[in-house]
Amino acid sequence: MTDKIKEFRDGIFALRTRRFGTVAELMIETLYKLKKPQSQFHDRYDNVSNSRVEIKFSTVMKENEAHCKSPC
Numbered sequence: 001m002t003d004k005i006k007e008f009r010d011g012i013f014a015l016r017t018r019r020f021g022t023v024a025e026l027m028i029e030t031l032y033k034l035k036k037p038q039s040q041f042h043d044r045y046d047n048v049s050n051s052r053v054e055i056k057f058s059t060v061m062k063e064n065e066a067h068c069k070s071p072c
Helices: 003-014 018-032
Strands: 044-046 051-053
Touching: 003 018, 018 044
Parallel strands: none
Antiparallel strands: 044 051
16 A cells, blocks of 8 residues: 555544545545435435435544553
8 A cells, every 4th residue: 555545544534523424425426426415314316226325434443552451
């Protein structure tokens, strides 16, 4: 993995709460050519299949070594 990709990845995972979800939605929208939602009840819309799309992402937190009782 190149340094630029690592920096990009780490920057995304450093985002918290809604910001992380917004970045994820924008990436999925671009990758799958989705459209903006038609209402507030879904995240994106797929014109090809005429269906609403929900996008869910979650982050993984690293354990802080200062809080480890045994070697991390």
